[in-house]
Amino acid sequence: FIIHRLRVGKWAGQSTLALPDVEPQDLPQMTLVIPAWNEELLIEDKLSALAQQEYPRHKLEAIFIDSASTDNTVDLVKTWLVENPTAFADFIIIEMEKRLGKTAAIAQAFGSAALSSEILVMTDVDARLDPGSLLRLGAWFSNPEIGAVGATPQRFTTNSGGTGAGAGTDVSRVTSGGHGLTEKIYRDMFTIQRLGESARDSTPFLEGSLMGIRRTVYSDSTLDTNSNADDAQLAVAARLAGLRAIQDPALIFREPIPPTYGEHKEQKVRRAQGLQRLLWRNRSHWFSRNQGAWGGIMGVQGIMHLLIPWIVLAGCVFAVLKWCLLLTGLELNIFIITTLVIDGWVFGSWLLHRFALRLPLTSLPATFLDSMNALLIAQFKLLSGDSMHLWEQGVGVRKAWLEEK
Incomplete structure (x- = not known):
């Protein structure tokens, strides 16, 4: 990426x-x-x-x-x-x-x-x-x-x-x-x-x-x-x-x-x-x-849209497991501490932006995680047979244009 x-x-x-x-x-x-x-x-x-x-x-x-x-x-x-x-x-x-x-x-x-x-x-x-x-x-x-x-x-x-x-x-x-x-x-x-x-x-x-x-x-x-x-x-x-x-x-x-x-x-x-x-x-x-x-452009886009979301999901699962192991007495070391800081930065950034709280250095990880979330949901829907080609209209967008008039 x-x-x-x-x-x-x-x-x-x-x-x-x-x-x-x-x-x-x-x-x-x-x-x-x-x-x-x-x-x-x-x-x-x-x-x-x-x-x-x-x-x-x-x-x-x-x-x-x-x-x-x-x-x-x-x-x-x-x-x-x-x-x-x-x-x-x-x-x-x-x-x-x-x-x-x-x-x-x-x-x-x-x-x-x-x-x-x-x-x-x-x-x-x-x-x-x-x-x-x-x-x-x-x-x-x-x-x-x-x-x-x-x-x-x-x-x-x-x-x-x-x-x-x-x-x-x-x-x-x-x-x-x-x-x-x-x-x-x-x-x-x-x-x-x-x-x-x-x-x-x-x-x-x-x-x-x-x-x-x-x-x-x-x-x-x-x-x-x-x-x-x-x-x-x-x-x-x-x-x-x-x-x-x-x-x-x-x-x-x-x-x-x-x-x-x-x-x-x-x-x-x-x-x-x-x-x-x-x-x-x-x-x-x-x-x-x-x-x-x-x-090459197609290949990179394919990896980013289809493969990377699953890698991110796997990373999230391992992060949760790591936190669970910490609660059971996992010994801390430099590697564990570093990954904990990264976990807190990424997940904390996403949560802050979900609740409209903005701090420096949080926008990029929040945006990345939000995009990966959308890509994963899209794949889960597709795998379950839920095609989204029949869209539901965004009424809020239409009303927003009326406010702009």
């Missing part, structure tokens, strides 16, 4: 990636997909925000796909289109008869894109894009080496004093609950890895809140619709097609950190399971010489 963190930091500092300078008339034909399920709180604001994006309208097709919502989402979309008839030149509504998960929705929408579309893009309803995001995303694909591009997240919360539409720009804001700080640290490390991997070769993980893929990379068999992490699946598909999958540090989307620990944990475990399933399906590429640097 530490070695990879140092490597990606070095790679990111040596990046030669540069956004191509593209005239509007040379931008590719784009299909923009907005998947939704029970999004009545945010869907109108999302459509209004997308309508303000600067992209040649004759080159932009929008597809809204609804996963059998049980609220007023679809009616609100139809009403919005009547009230804003010129917002999009080409807008398609797809209503799924049954909720099958986001990956299945994306697969159906991508399969319904106009044959003239060169770039397939998706964006989540709860993500807000910077002005010019679609222009920047489209410009990357004038480089024939690029197969997939993802945006960089800036996450915030609404219960720490910020208000108004611009409050979300301050990513240093964290919740009064401990999970906000650990999530920020984790996401910062996650972003550094993605940027470093992109600079070196390609990243296997992109953010589906805003990402695009070259149409020639995609086929009906690209996505496993019984799994989640559709964004990472697309990133891997792009690299296996011989192209690069990159995260752009200047292509920004904003979304709230889940305001409660329960919602935060559910989101993190669901994401972890999707990545684990993807890495396992592609284990033949781990450290593959045929895949160059990307093979």
Whole structure:
């Protein structure tokens, strides 16, 4: 973990990636997909925000796909289109008869894109894009080496004093609950890895809140619709097609950190399971010489997501056994004392952050243990047959956006 963190930091500092300078008339034909399920709180604001994006309208097709919502989402979309008839030149509504998960929705929408579309893009309803995001995303694909591009997240919360539409720009804001700080640290490390991997070769993980893929990379068999992490699946598909999958540090989307620990944990475990399933399906590429640097990246990610959590669990079990033996009279020595100090630092840091008590030198071990906890839960669920590709919506995140308005 530490070695990879140092490597990606070095790679990111040596990046030669540069956004191509593209005239509007040379931008590719784009299909923009907005998947939704029970999004009545945010869907109108999302459509209004997308309508303000600067992209040649004759080159932009929008597809809204609804996963059998049980609220007023679809009616609100139809009403919005009547009230804003010129917002999009080409807008398609797809209503799924049954909720099958986001990956299945994306697969159906991508399969319904106009044959003239060169770039397939998706964006989540709860993500807000910077002005010019679609222009920047489209410009990357004038480089024939690029197969997939993802945006960089800036996450915030609404219960720490910020208000108004611009409050979300301050990513240093964290919740009064401990999970906000650990999530920020984790996401910062996650972003550094993605940027470093992109600079070196390609990243296997992109953010589906805003990402695009070259149409020639995609086929009906690209996505496993019984799994989640559709964004990472697309990133891997792009690299296996011989192209690069990159995260752009200047292509920004904003979304709230889940305001409660329960919602935060559910989101993190669901994401972890999707990545684990993807890495396992592609284990033949781990450290593959045929895949160059990307093979090494895949191997390291596979070890970190699938093997390290079990090593950490074993370490925790041995730590508990050691404490039990101490109670029965185990003789202390330098090694035992050292491990006791490490145990106290790691477990104490995690407990402090769970109760929103922050002390120096506790953030990193708390974040690491929180991530390992999520990865283990994800694997236990998977081994028990509990697939999380049908997500439960984070209502707290939606309400947080309403507070930001």
